[in-house]
Amino acid sequence: MHEDMSPETRLLRSTEALIYAHGINATGMDAIVKASGVSRKSLYRLYPTKEALITAALSRRDDRWMRWLIDGTSEGGAIQRLRAIFPMLREWFASPDFHGCAFINAAGEIGDPGSDIRAVSQQHKRRLLEYLNGLCGACGFSDHEEVARQLLILIDGATAVAMVTGQAGAADSAGRIAERLLQTPSPSDE
Template sequence: MNIKTTDTRDKILKTAEQLIYQNGIHAMGMDVLVKTSGVARKSIYRHFANKEDVASAALTERDERWMQWFRSESDKGETPQERILNMFTALTSWFESDGFRGCAFINTAGEVGDPEDPVRQIAKMHKQKLLDYVLELAGQLNVENPEALAKQLLILLEGAITMSYVMGDLKAAGNAREIARLMLEQVSPGK
């Protein structure tokens, strides 16, 4: 693949991701994608079979980029407890960023009824990666049941995202962080 082809593909995916995040998958028609990206329909179809393929590729790239950012921000802590609490600090900065519209994966999964649809599967994969990361951190603690702790922390993360977006509560991540801190004190006293 030459550089021009890669640039065109990247432009299509970047535009598709922005459109999906702003307005949802159903609002991102091929006509809108052509107009917004400035890429000819023929060029889009040279890279992707249909709108669903474009959406799936855009969401997959968003997953990789978001997880890399989230891990990088969270991993700034020196101890597992600090890294766990940093997850909520990272969310706060995301919530306060321009254009925050909640979780792209929750939003798009809500648009698709079929649990086997590729978009739903990408959303599920994203949440599984997030759970795996939280479990990785919880597993570094000396706790009896790191799996249960990781699932509880994931609920706090997801709840904070939802409260911030739906309710406009910019303190949701801070509130969830405080609950997480209390949980960590309970499961690993003296740490």
């Protein structure tokens, strides 16, 4: 299986899949060695500890996930791009191996706030917020930073609810909220 990739790629791919499916602590190095086909020696030469490997795998997932989001929202103006996020989420939630946001799961599992794993999760949310912020700015919203924060909450909320309840329709509900935010960016009354 996948012998045509470099050992490092095979390693990160397998690690990413295993920890997403079973969690970080429940995934042993043995399982990673077996799934990746990379020897223990090579593994520890590339990444000296399990934490370093997990960090690298999550960082790779950050890249892939952001590219998936950006590529899937590449048509139309900024508002259309923001709108396109929620149907994408719906498809993701309905995919058979969906298990929530890997970064929320990782941060929730790791207690130590100084862990590199927590730092990667924070960085992922920063990157996502930055992307949303750029689009909201292009929409001309005066309070675009606040709108971006609100969209982040909608995305992560829908993801968490879909993971726990199994209902992909959470993406639709979040999309309907987003629709309101995008229609009238500043509260009209009050």
